[in-house]
Amino acid sequence: MGIKSKTKRLDVNYTPLQISGSIEVVGSVPDRQIYSSDVKEYTPDYTLTPLVLFPRCNATDPDSYLKSGSVNASLTNMKWYQIIGTQRTLINSDNTDYEITTEGDNKGQIKVKRNSSVSSPLAFEFYAEYVDTRTSQVYMFRMSTVIAVSDATLPAPILKLDSPATVAWNPLRNPLTRKITASVFAGESDIASDKQKCQFFWFRMTDGSLEPITDGNGDNDWEIEAIDHNTLTINQDYIGEDQTYVCKLGYSADGSLPSAPPDDAPTATTTIRRRIPEVEVDWKGAPTQVAGGTEKLKLEAFVMDGMGVVPDPEEWFRFVWKVKSPYSQSYSKQAEGIKPTITFIPGMMLELEVQDRGPQAILIDDTDGSVLQDADGNVLFDRINN
Template identity: 50%
Template sequence: MVKLASSKKGLNINYRPLQASISIEVVTSVPDRQFYSATDNSFTPDYTLTPLTLFPRCAAVDAELTSAAKSVNSALTNMKWYERIGGVQKLISSGTDYVITETGEKKGQIQVKKNSSITSPITLEFSADYVDTRTNQVLTYRDSRVIIVSDSSAPQPVLTIDSPDTVQWYPVRDVLQQTITAKLMAGNRDITDDDRVNFWWYRVLSTGALEEIVDGNGDNDWEVVSVDRNVLVIDRDFIGEEQTYVCKAAYRETGDLPTSPDTYDQSATTRIVRYIPRLECDFKGVITGCPAGTSCIYPQGYVRDSKGVISNPEEWFRFVWMGKKPGATSYTQVGEGMNPTIAFVEGMLLELEIEDKGPQALIVDDDDSNIYITDEDGVPSYQRLYEKTY
């Protein structure tokens, strides 16, 4: 056979050019707008005490793909922040007034630790490059943010609560009840008890919606011990695995107080998470060499955490005893409880496991109608969420 002709072509991937996308985001709850009161020469918020944190989220977008944009902050080059005041631009470096994150996924994040001005507000200008290593395409990112300061005849109120953003609650050692107290400050003046202030408390539902806690007698208020104006008391054993609470407050110097908060009114949030640390379990009351004629053994289980042996562990944990007979290929359950009676088999292996019984949960009808069961006095019945009933 005679070859008459041939053709050769080199095949390569044709990468589509990427598009730059940038947005400067406010990190944490400190806003990028300040209020200045000439009455007491105060800023709210005062960035010298609670810095403003901004993050320039840089992404490389393939416009023809539906997948999420790829964040490229960690690979930025020529990254710079500038401060512009009254038309004068100055390169920013980390120091007393600013702190810039130089590496990692948060590269470019800046903490602002100086206050702006009504007449000459601070403009922060960001610039950086990103090189697409596939094509050597250089994407340039530029964005800016003006820190506006508004004059106020009276200091703007600031709401705080005495519960951190996130609370890890260890039910075995920590107290069940938590009191969350809100405080509203106008400059250096505490206006919490002022008649011109209203407070509202909410729980965050799984959908993200807010459900108001009015008097502790609502359909979902099982964990609420009491709610009184700026103080919420909860029993954390009834919050499930976690629960977030939001407090809102409104202050009106003149006029009527609103029946519900406006969007510009102050709010504060705390998230309470049920937390079980690393635990150890062991047992005693059993010797390796049992006397002849032994038919049953009576082990005694116990649990330890970093503070020592836990008293009354069956309140929180289920003790499961697993045994393996000689010749068997796997373990099977041979007992349950802290002090079980277990049938003895010569040569057997015994293992203790503990399981978290979980938080308190309402007992509902078997038909999943979500109608909870009560006693003769109308008090709801509870059991732990993962507790087995036999």
């Protein structure tokens, strides 16, 4: 008969499962969208072609007692969450933006039928549990993904003029005609020539108000030589002492151009100021020592600036000649013009004064204030200080 006995339970020591998971895109619809606010469209548009995501859950038995691979069909307590910003919301079966597969090998697969957002991208969190049938140990799967959206919206068009904000026009040296050309940059391309997308509105600043320049035939369009879409051509001799021009852009990506500039239209300005630089004046024909018997002096004036002798100075200057005789205390005007003939007085003092004739101006009848015209009805102009 036995003296002693011992009893023990013998079980299998199972090695814990190795689990892994990833969210996969099923089909050809990508998990990234492109949005263009110009046309308010998503590419792809999940409301038309849904995105399908599959949370693949894998379990591997190192001892090979169980078949390794996907365990989606055996998942329990499965949940999908929608996350927008800081808001995390459980996706229920009555949410029409989603369809979730709840049975079979594709269990957990979700069909997304709503679009993401540039500012607050749509994110998802998946949670599920798997029970090891050998040990009843519960394994948890937790995965997340974000549906990124790229903003393909074209940047707001930028309007620029090739004329600086302030231009000093020197009539002595600079051309009379100036072309002011507008450019429109959408991205890196200048699209100003596209008449389907760009409409330019030109204005003249008058006493603080904008006066439209439409076809060059307006009441005050004396300086306008041409207006062609994005180019305004002016004769600077008719702008007065200064003039500000304003360009506003009407832009439409789809070709629906406005008939007037919107309140937030891109705007560019340029101010042109008439500026005559410092000049020097001298004359020839009157040496300091005059031959005896001289009765008349034939003089010729010339004007010099920093570039040399100014050509055609009479166009811009009035030449006033003054004389002070030895018997007088003051100068008196003797002649005008660039080539006068002046009576010579021995011992006299000769002075030449050069005056700016100013810009072109409309001639007005002093009696009734009407604009003077020639026989053909053309408005008459002359310089302000003529």
